Amino acid sequence: MSDKKKSFKNSRIYVVMFALGTALVFGVLITSAATMLKERQLENMALDKKTNLLEAAGLVPEDKKTTPEEIKQIYDTHIREVHVDSRGRVIENPTGSSLQLYLIHTDQKVQGYIVPISTRGLWGKIHGYMAFEQDGETVAGFSIYSHSETPGLGGEIESNWFLENFEGKKILNANNQLVSVGIAKGKVENLPDKLQDHYVDGISGATLTGRYLSEGLEETLTKYEPVSIIFRQKEESQAHVETILDE
Amino acid sequence: MQTDLSHYKEILIKGIWRENPVAYQVLGICSALAVTVKMSTAVVMSIALTLVAAFSSLIISSLRRWIPSNIRIIVELTVIASLVIITDQILKAFLYDISKQLSIFVGLIITNCIILGRAEAFAMANNPADSFVDGVANGLGYSMILLAVAFLRELLGSGQFFGFPVIPGFLYDMGFQDMGIMVLAPGAFFIIGLLVWLKNSLPGISHEKK
Numbered sequence: 001m002s003d004k005k006k007s008f009k010n011s012r013i014y015v016v017m018f019a020l021g022t023a024l025v026f027g028v029l030i031t032s033a034a035t036m037l038k039e040r041q042l043e044n045m046a047l048d049k050k051t052n053l054l055e056a057a058g059l060v061p062e063d064k065k066t067t068p069e070e071i072k073q074i075y076d077t078h079i080r081e082v083h084v085d086s087r088g089r090v091i092e093n094p095t096g097s098s099l100q101l102y103l104i105h106t107d108q109k110v111q112g113y114i115v116p117i118s119t120r121g122l123w124g125k126i127h128g129y130m131a132f133e134q135d136g137e138t139v140a141g142f143s144i145y146s147h148s149e150t151p152g153l154g155g156e157i158e159s160n161w162f163l164e165n166f167e168g169k170k171i172l173n174a175n176n177q178l179v180s181v182g183i184a185k186g187k188v189e190n191l192p193d194k195l196q197d198h199y200v201d202g203i204s205g206a207t208l209t210g211r212y213l214s215e216g217l218e219e220t221l222t223k224y225e226p227v228s229i230i231f232r233q234k235e236e237s238q239a240h241v242e243t244i245l246d247e
Numbered sequence: 248m249q250t251d252l253s254h255y256k257e258i259l260i261k262g263i264w265r266e267n268p269v270a271y272q273v274l275g276i277c278s279a280l281a282v283t284v285k286m287s288t289a290v291v292m293s294i295a296l297t298l299v300a301a302f303s304s305l306i307i308s309s310l311r312r313w314i315p316s317n318i319r320i321i322v323e324l325t326v327i328a329s330l331v332i333i334t335d336q337i338l339k340a341f342l343y344d345i346s347k348q349l350s351i352f353v354g355l356i357i358t359n360c361i362i363l364g365r366a367e368a369f370a371m372a373n374n375p376a377d378s379f380v381d382g383v384a385n386g387l388g389y390s391m392i393l394l395a396v397a398f399l400r401e402l403l404g405s406g407q408f409f410g411f412p413v414i415p416g417f418l419y420d421m422g423f424q425d426m427g428i429m430v431l432a433p434g435a436f437f438i439i440g441l442l443v444w445l446k447n448s449l450p451g452i453s454h455e456k457k
Contacts, residue, residue: 015315022322026329033333037340044343148351153431205431 050075052145056129057104088226115224119216122208124148136231142166154209165200180218183210255380262384269392270446274360280435282352286409289397291345295334297386300362303327304382308370323366331356396438404429
């Protein structure tokens with residue numbers, strides 16, 4: 001206790017003041033960094049979302065790198081966000097129970113639609129988009145933009161080989177009943193013939209991720225079934241949705 | 248001047264090689280398991296950790312005379328956590344894709360024992376310049392092991408290097424298969440264990456003889 005400075009350094013008042021001072025300085029530092037970078041981050045997130053929608057729709061050119069401007073331009077000409085009620089009819093203003101989806105269109109013609117997928121995974125939520133052709137039953141593409149699965153195992157769900165698996169799968173069985181698309185255990189070719197259209201190759205070491213994703217897909221697609229039904233009734237749906245595009 | 252330089256060189260060699268944080272002190276193993284499946288994530292993780300180690304050591308060493316000893320760990324963690332959050336924010340703003348892949352691991356730098364270990368063992372007792380060099384040295388030492396592990400795991404586990412396939416097709420035709428275990432955590436354990444063994448069996452640096 002002879003060292004005066006040392007005892008002052010551990011006095012209650014000094015410790016409290018020092019802690020407050022440190023908290024203040026670093027609080028300001030973090031806040032200013034977060035605020036200054038926020039705009040860029042939001043821009044990145046918006047761009048990432050658009051890129052993923054376009055990837056699901058198969059509209060991103062694969063052979064070359066796309067610039068942010070190109071993504072925005074393709075998005076603006078081909079994608080339209082709409083809300084529908086529980087019967088699958090497009091409504092102007094979103095309500096609590098309305099569903100959100102994206103229409104893919106070229107020259108005022110609807111080519112298909114994209115359903116946002118949000119399901120639980122092994123460690124956290126899995127978010128993605130699933131695009132359908134205009135027949136309302138064939139998967140046109142699938143993309144995942146956020147997940148927290150184990151890298152190298154469940155994390156493989158974002159790899160191209162897995163996502164490309166989904167292209168061309170049917171969500172209806174031979175009796176026109178909704179069966180969704182499931183993730184098989186192992187390879188699809190080992191399944192009975194009549195199931196092959198409704199399953200994709202699984203990821204070894206990621207059985208649970210696959211199971212949760214299958215469940216989530218089925219749940220979401222059941223919710224969006226009214227929309228798909230409208231698309232399956234060909235002409236009527238075309239006329240109906242195209243009126244919205246005329247605006 | 249000459250003595251100064253050789254002094255820094257000494258700190259660097261000690262951090263990078265002689266007392267390598269992973270291979271000698273066996274610290275920071277958790278993230279060395281998690282981010283070493285691919286080279287690209289390992290590289291960004293290495294850079295982020297080296298920067299955080301260097302600057303947290305610098306700041307803590309500059310403050311060391313004023314930090315009350317009974318809350319020093321909390322203060323050290325505040326400095327480290329702030330730097331990590333800022334790094335994470337910068338990655339999200341400028342390297343969005345990679346920050347998405349690293350996800351929680353950047354945040355986990357806060358709990359990396361190397362950083363707190365260096366702050367506690369070195370920065371609290373040495374001047375800011377030395378501490379900065381020590382932070383860089385330990386960051387590089389960690390990076391070296393991380394990159395070696397990631398190289399082997401990506402090569403053996405997925406047959407790739409930075410995402411490009413490098414194993415020639417005829418090897419696969421002859422029956423070569425990617426080693427699935429390399430992608431899993433045990434693969435990293437084996438490789439890190441072998442590296443520790445290798446480092447400590449090289450002549451002249453075994454810590455058992457010291």
